[in-house]
Amino acid sequence: MVKPLDNVRVLDIGTLLAGPWGATLLGDFGAEVIKVEQPGIGDALRGTSKEGEAGNPLHWLVDARNKKSITLNLRVAEGQEILRSLVEHADVLIENFTPGTLEKWNLGWEVLKAINPQLIMVRVSGYGQTGPYANRPGYDRIALGFSGYMYPTGFPDRYPVRPAFPTADYNTATFGAYAAMLALYQRDANGGTGQMIDLALYEPPFRITASLVAGWEKTGQNRERIGNRNPGFAPAGTFETNDGRYVQIAAGGDNVWQRLAKIMGGIALAEDKRFLKSRDRIKRADELERLLGDWIQSRSFEDIERQLVAAGVPVGGIYRAEDIAQDPHYRARDSLIEVEDAEQGTITMPGVVPKLSETPGSVEWTGPKLGAHNEEIYGDLLGKGIDDLADLASRGII
Secondary structure, X not given: OOOOOOOOEEEEOOOOOOOHHHHHHHHHOOOEEEEEEOOOOOXXXXXXXXXXXXOOOHHHHHHOOOEEEEEOOOOOHHHHHHXXXXXXXXXXXXXXXXXXXXXXXXXXXXXXXXXXXXXXXXXEEOOOOOOOOOOOOOOHHHHHHHHOOOOOOOOOOOOOOOOOOOHHXXXXXXXXXXXXXXXHHHHHHOOOOOEEEEEEOOHHHHHOXXXXXXXXXXXXXXXXXXXXXXXXXXXXXXXXXXXXXXXXXXXXXXXXXXXXXHHHHHHHHHOOHHHOOHHHHHHOHHHHHHHHHHHHHOXXXXXXXXXXXXXXXXXXXXXXXXXXXXXXXXXXOOOEEEEEEOOOEEEEEEOOOOOOOOOOOOOOOOOOOOOOOHHHHHHHOOOOOHHHHHHHHHOOOX
């Protein structure tokens, strides 16, 4: 089946997630992604397998899916020359080294552009290629703090909380893939040329803070932590059921509130003038959420979900991995898929997102063994024979 990015070749020379996961997204839709890794140790995302665990760790198998792994030492001149040869055959190169590193290796944008004027180079770094902080190292946690995303997250009486997953890394990688697609469209549909994309790790999480800074500039007030509450929507929040599950309710609209109130307290609560209008419910959010919390605490998750879904009240659980694995909706939409790995067996992982009706993406294989595609890539693209590869390997070049 034809995929949208068939015939697009991506060189992924980065490490961990903020750059490389963008290449994974492109690979899901048919791009040939060549993952360039340090000989012997590979990408840091591989980490180390747990005791008794065969093969690569699960996060590598999932997040490096659909990639072809080659080994190449970019820290030596001969390895750098080989990468320049690979660039001649590439459409996109993705990297996330500290600014200046590739220039030191004679692999900067000006050099690569001269080799392949049609190349699109996605450069991800903590603070971008320019600016007073450009040379500072960047990590997910640091970017979340710097972006403003983290400060309002959590409860008022506690310090700010980092999300459980590396949100800055994944968001930045997604923006990187999006940027590469914009550049490919400009190049191929509009008669353009290659270009360099400068993406800082803090910029995608900052972009989704919406009016955070605009609000401060107009009011002089910083947005503070309010836990799970929505400041312009009540009742809404997270509550615990009597069987130890967590449920989320979003019933801020007047009509939705009426439906919820009738279930909780009948006509008397539905017609209580203190709660009729949204603005009044927001003023009485503490009182209202106590009522809702008490009602939920006396019931099971299954009972609450059954009643509220039937009444058209937005409700949902806070799912654990176990709940996701057992929920039929995930399977029905292929949000969960199973992929076979030679060493780990069946791996359950997130499906391809988004879903295209005519040219859908797919997962062909899990994250590969280190250097699994050396012979294929170096032979087919660069014409190197078995003896050449053996020599390069013996000298630590690949």
